[in-house]
Amino acid sequence: TQLLEQSPQFLSIQEGENLTVYCNSSSVFSSLQWYRQEPGEGPVLLVTVVTGGEVKKLKRLTFQFGDARKDSSLHITAAQPGDTGLYLCAGVETSGSRLTFGEGTQLTVNP
């Protein structure tokens, strides 16, 4: 089983600050996905990155897939309280469609 390490585990910042969440593995994934999960709900897909070196932007969120397809990062600029939630990275294994999830980053943005 391929493993994903996500950091930091907890992040508490003030509104307007920037932040980066990292997702690292020693294994190659066919693609990397980022999810956001609210309390009492299932994870919701934010983005899928497929190509090594790929960068995708979703408003204030920037997602990057490492050149070797082993790591990824999520950067949020000018964070807002509405960004508060659990952010999960998940790798799609090269041998199939199962997802391997990182431990998650609990982000709190204080007004």
Add this chain to the structure above:
Amino acid sequence: DSGVTQTPKHLITATGQRVTLRCSPRSGDLSVYWYQQSLDQGLQFLIQYYNGEERAKGNILERFSAQQFPDLHSELNLSSLELGDSALYFCASSSGLADTSTDTQYFGPGTRLTVL
């Protein structure tokens, strides 16, 4: 709303008991996945079904079993329950595309199981 439904939303039971969790995938999706989310282990893949057949198995205990029916809904059966089985159980569905790298999984709202 992801289009994936799960019932029940909450389940409280005692150790040693057996429960069944139900999942209805999004219309048109052929693949169903089950995940367990606990505080100490995060989201763990349990098992995947595609069009009624088991396709992949993860960290699923022998006390747990699942199946996918002809109408594509799925059930996860948990037996001889232990305190440590208390967790959120999520079902996800996808179209089951051949290109698995872009086959998006849509998650249901989950079933919170509490074993007392």
